[in-house]
Amino acid sequence: MDEIPGWALRLRTERRERLWSQRQMARALVEAADERTRAHLATRESLTRMIKDWEKGRHQPKDPYRLLYCRVFDLSEAELFDLAGTAPRKSPAQVLAAIMPEGDLLSRLPAQTGRRIGMGTVHDLSARVHGLRLADDVIAGSDLIRPAFRELDAAVRLYRCGTHTEEAGQALLANIGELAQIVGWIASDAGQHEQAAQTYRLGISAAREAGDGPLEANLIGSLAYQTVNVGDVQEGVALARAALEAAGPDASPRLRALTWDRIAWAHARAGEAQPAMRALGEASAALDSTAGADEPSYLYWVSADELQIMEARAYTELRRPLRAVPLLSEVLTRYDATHARELALYLSWLAVALADANEPEEAARTASRMLDLSADLTSDRTTQRARVVLARLKPYADVPQVRELLTRYPMSA
Known part of the structure; x- marks a missing residue:
């Protein structure tokens, strides 16, 4: 396959940095035109198809679309359409850097081991976990897997190399568990399923040591979901049920809903219709009771x-x-x-x-x-x-x- 030219990559990268779909890009181009120009533009559906072709480098946009692109992205024509081409202005790593809190967690550590890790560092780590979740919304697994594992390695080294109070230690372990869940998900999205499974197991161990039952349940459920999709379906069913047990009777509504959802999917993959339908009913009932509940932040998407x-x-x-x-x-x-x-x-x-x-x-x-x-x-x-x-x-x-x-x-x- 021919390499996509630099100008086409820039068109795509500028659009994606703004988190726009190609349909939203078409709307932005139309809105950037004056009334006289707008009357002669392609229909929104046709313009969306044209954008797909442009971003694949099949041919360059002509005026007035070149001008509209420059206006929308606030770039000169030379910067945007230089045929000599350059790489996209921001790589996935640069996008990640824009989303994550500033600085490298490891760079803040003293050179020697044994120094005390305070709650300020724990809070920094929590912010980075959240940032990685936001990054996963817009960056696919193979682009994100290396920086994701660097973050997990940094967190594990924080726990192992530093000294801390029991409170800080438990909070570090919980953060490692949360990181392991999202990093495992990213590894799975990159097709690295064994690496993902090992990462989930690391997280389960950290959550268990931290005494965080809900987090342990979420990690077991994540491992169950992957196992059902790419491994032994019946083993996945058993793991999904184990996640429900780990969550316990006092689990928050969203966690119960997510856990029952994964059980439903496991039974559906096994071709077991009635258990799947019952689990879906349980998930719906659990979510109906979320009003006023105190939920872990990582369940925001449920x-x-x-x-x-x-x-x-x-x-x-x-x-x-x-x-x-x-x-x-x-x-x-x-x-x-x-x-x-x-x-x-x-x-x-x-x-x-x-x-x-x-x-x-x-x-x-x-x-x-x-x-x-x-x-x-x-x-x-x-x-x-x-x-x-x-x-x-x-x-x-x-x-x-x-x-x-x-x-x-x-x-x-």
Whole structure:
């Protein structure tokens, strides 16, 4: 494959740094035009397709679009469209640096071991854990895995090399557990499943030593989710049930909802419809009781929409598309387009459900959106889901829309 020219990479990078989808980019270009120019621009749908071509370097935008790009990004034409090209202005590591708190945690340590680690350092580490979670929203696994493991290594060295009070030590262990959960997730997204499993186990050990049952439950649930997807499904079911036990009867509502959600998914992957449906009911009931609850900050993303998506995924896995399609179609109309990986993954489930519902034309349209959205993501999850989607569409290869899609994406199939 020919290398994408520098100007095309800059167009894509500038857009993604603003957390815009290609559709949002089209809107920004239109809004930057004066009334006379706007009347002659392509339709929003056509402009979105043009942006996809530009970002792949197939051809450069011509005026007035070049001018509008410069206006939106506040860059000169020479900076943006220089054919000599340069690398994108910010790499994933630079994006991460912009999101994470300033400084290197290790650089603040004394050169010798045995020095006391205070709560100020613990709070710094907590901020970095939060920053890494924010980074994972916009950077895919293969781009994030190296800095993520550096953060985890720094946290472990803080605990092992320093001295601290019992309170600070427990807080450090809890932070290591939280870091291990998100780093394990990132490693899994990069396709490093054994590395992810080992990282989850490190986190489980840290959470257990810290006496943090909810965090231990979250880590066991994360390991269960990966095991169900890429390992022994029945082992994954057992791990998901173990997470519920670790959470205990006093677990917060969001944690109960997440734990039951993972149990539901495990049973759906095992083809066990009734246990899956019961677990989904438990998850929904738990989330309904969140009002006024004190929740761990790492559960911020557990919402009614996420549970609805999991319910739809379970129905899709159980080959009940007539239940899955309405649920996914509704929630995806309001899903945050800046979270490109998750949006692509959820579109993949909708495409499969539509194919199962004998709607190949609509399935192909949805799959095309999913594949375009994930084209520049370094995520093993989206790569594997693309293969699943295209394989499910192959029986409809005589349908023109499907045939065109399979022609455009032969390698993914």
